[in-house]
Amino acid sequence: MLVLVATKMGSKILARVAKIVPFNAYYTEDDPWSEARRKGLHIPDNIARKYEICELDLLIQLPNTEVNYPPKPGDEVLKIDLEEHYEDIFGISRDEPGYIWFGTLFGYKKAPIPLDIEKVPMHMAVFGTTGSGKSFSTGVLIEKFMGIKASESRAVSFPMMIIDANGDYLEYDKYFKKHDYGDVDPRISPVGWVKRFVFPHIANENHELMGEPVIGIDLDRLSVKEMAETIVMYYKGSLDGAELQVNGIVTLFEYIKENLGYESLHDFFVDDDSYEELIRELRNFDNKRIASATKPAIERAFEKFREIEYNYGILSAKSESELTRDDFIDDITENGGIAIIDFSEEGATGVDIQVKQLVMTYLANLLFNKFSKYKIENRTRYLIFLIEEAQNFIPDRSYPISSSLAKNKLSLIATQGRKFGLSLCIVTQRPSFIDKIVLSMCNTFFIHRISPDDVSYVRTATGGLPSSLENRLTRLTQGHMIVTGQMNKLPFPMMIKIPKSDRIVPHPMGTTDVVSTLKRLREGFEY
Numbered sequence: 001m002l003v004l005v006a007t008k009m010g011s012k013i014l015a016r017v018a019k020i021v022p023f024n025a026y027y028t029e030d031d032p033w034s035e036a037r038r039k040g041l042h043i044p045d046n047i048a049r050k051y052e053i054c055e056l057d058l059l060i061q062l063p064n065t066e067v068n069y070p071p072k073p074g075d076e077v078l079k080i081d082l083e084e085h086y087e088d089i090f091g092i093s094r095d096e097p098g099y100i101w102f103g104t105l106f107g108y109k110k111a112p113i114p115l116d117i118e119k120v121p122m123h124m125a126v127f128g129t130t131g132s133g134k135s136f137s138t139g140v141l142i143e144k145f146m147g148i149k150a151s152e153s154r155a156v157s158f159p160m161m162i163i164d165a166n167g168d169y170l171e172y173d174k175y176f177k178k179h180d181y182g183d184v185d186p187r188i189s190p191v192g193w194v195k196r197f198v199f200p201h202i203a204n205e206n207h208e209l210m211g212e213p214v215i216g217i218d219l220d221r222l223s224v225k226e227m228a229e230t231i232v233m234y235y236k237g238s239l240d241g242a243e244l245q246v247n248g249i250v251t252l253f254e255y256i257k258e259n260l261g262y263e264s265l266h267d268f269f270v271d272d273d274s275y276e277e278l279i280r281e282l283r284n285f286d287n288k289r290i291a292s293a294t295k296p297a298i299e300r301a302f303e304k305f306r307e308i309e310y311n312y313g314i315l316s317a318k319s320e321s322e323l324t325r326d327d328f329i330d331d332i333t334e335n336g337g338i339a340i341i342d343f344s345e346e347g348a349t350g351v352d353i354q355v356k357q358l359v360m361t362y363l364a365n366l367l368f369n370k371f372s373k374y375k376i377e378n379r380t381r382y383l384i385f386l387i388e389e390a391q392n393f394i395p396d397r398s399y400p401i402s403s404s405l406a407k408n409k410l411s412l413i414a415t416q417g418r419k420f421g422l423s424l425c426i427v428t429q430r431p432s433f434i435d436k437i438v439l440s441m442c443n444t445f446f447i448h449r450i451s452p453d454d455v456s457y458v459r460t461a462t463g464g465l466p467s468s469l470e471n472r473l474t475r476l477t478q479g480h481m482i483v484t485g486q487m488n489k490l491p492f493p494m495m496i497k498i499p500k501s502d503r504i505v506p507h508p509m510g511t512t513d514v515v516s517t518l519k520r521l522r523e524g525f526e527y
């Protein structure tokens with residue numbers, strides 16, 4: 001809760017209630033009544049001294065400057081009327097273009113805080129344990145990005161590519177389809193289009209998903225080295241001790257491109273005849289350049305890599321998937337599009353983590369290369385790349401999952417400055433399992449309840465939190481969060497709540513119905 005300290009020197013200091021400590025003279029150590037209490041005598045409670053001490057964190061001096069002098073005894077502490085002081089506190093009016101108004105200040109019903117859109121390119125991170133309300137509030141944030149006030153009469157939508165690990169954002173695709181882009185809520189109507197991309201084998205098998213845009217990748221968009229590493233990584237789960245195999249594949253691929261006139265290496269893994277030719281070339285290759293002992297391992301790696309096509313069809317989907325089209329990123333960035341890459345059980349049934357990592361590597365490459373090109377050509381473009389369950393794609397060494405090639409490209413994206421235009425939004429349950437370099441590049445944090453093991457890590461990543469807020473990190477209730485960093489207009493962390501009514505498109509995911517389901521099952525109803 002915020003209060004206003006009106007000092008006798010005439011300044012007004014905005015402060016946050018950090019701690020309330022009750023005092024009661026009856027219950028202090030060695031109080032004069034302890035003996036009487038021990039004997040069970042009744043003590044009249046109206047004669048003890050009782051009061052509360054309220055500790056305040058001094059935040060800013062209004063309007064919007066640092067606190068110069070601390071308050072003195074006798075200065076008045078007043079309840080604050082936010083409506084009256086909004087501009088003094090935030091330095092902007094409620095209808096300022098370029099800001100989104102998010103959640104509500106803790107302790108207030110309708111007091112959203114402004115988030116500065118100009119700071120989005122400096123990357124964001126959302127933390128929270130399971131059930132803390134991460135996806136719900138990330139959805140609210142996404143909806144805010146769908147309708148950013150750009151001028152008195154115009155709103156725009158921030159282009160987004162969303163890696164949806166659990167299907168938390170599929171509702172947006174359904175919502176826009178249902179409303180046929182016609183009568184959508186005006187707050188999110190600036191969105192150009194929403195598309196959900198599913199794995200091709202699912203689009204073929206699940207009749208409800210037939211006709212959905214499919215995930216396809218074009219291996220030729222990777223460099224020869226990246227392609228070799230991808231193949232070995234998929235085979236071994238790691239590149240440790242695999243230098244000979246990676247180098248052998250690089251040598252073979254370069255030879256094939258330069259001497260045999262093949263422009264595409266992609267097709268070797270799609271077409272059976274081409275694949276046989278690749279294997280023939282490998283077997284006949286000069287043993288001095290690829291050791292004969294390495295060749296069988298490379299062949300096994302190739303064979304395993306082909307499973308990706310057999311099982312999921314993402315290589316042959318190259319011809320039909322928009323994700324391989326050169327102008328796809330132009331389309332999304334120019335038209336305020338939202339691409340949802342469906343990695344949930346529904347859109348990616350049975351797809352293992354390495355294949356998802358491969359798709360991520362491909363997408364990170366696609367985005368990185370395209371944004372580098374935009375920069376060289378002096379064309380400014382913006383996109384938010386939102387990654388749910390980010391620990392699976394940008395893992396720290398401590399995370400027990402095979403490292404991901406996507407991490408290299410995502411690190412490069414993270415380290416590009418704010419003028420690059422490609423912003424990461426990393427969403428995770430376990431921040432300490434995210435690569436430290438990538439996380440150190442995030443400048444705005446939305447922190448829900450986190451695990452005690454993550455507290456010290458979050459403290460370091462965010463550059464420190466006041467102890468009154470840090471103490472709450474493991475106890476925040478659902479929908480409450482701490483917002484800190486560059487997008488926060490104020491120079492100190494804010495605790496806010498996301499009201500249920502703030503969500504425009506409902507969030508059915510994550511809702512449980514344990515008792516009535518158990519009851520129905522015992523009554524013999526299967527569904």
Ligand SMILES: Nc1ncnc2c1ncn2[C@@H]1O[C@H](COP(=O)(O)OP(=O)(O)OP(=O)(O)O)[C@@H](O)[C@H]1O
Pocket residue numbers: 128129130131132133134135136137166429478479480497498499500507508509510511512
């Ligand atoms: N601010 C909120 N107001 C009302 N309900 C909420 C709020 N936040 C979350 N919920 C509800 O709580 C449940 C869990 O929320 P959510 O799915 O966002 O959690 P989560 O942190 O993303 O968990 P997980 O990591 O397991 O996906 C959902 O049913 C959601 O609708």
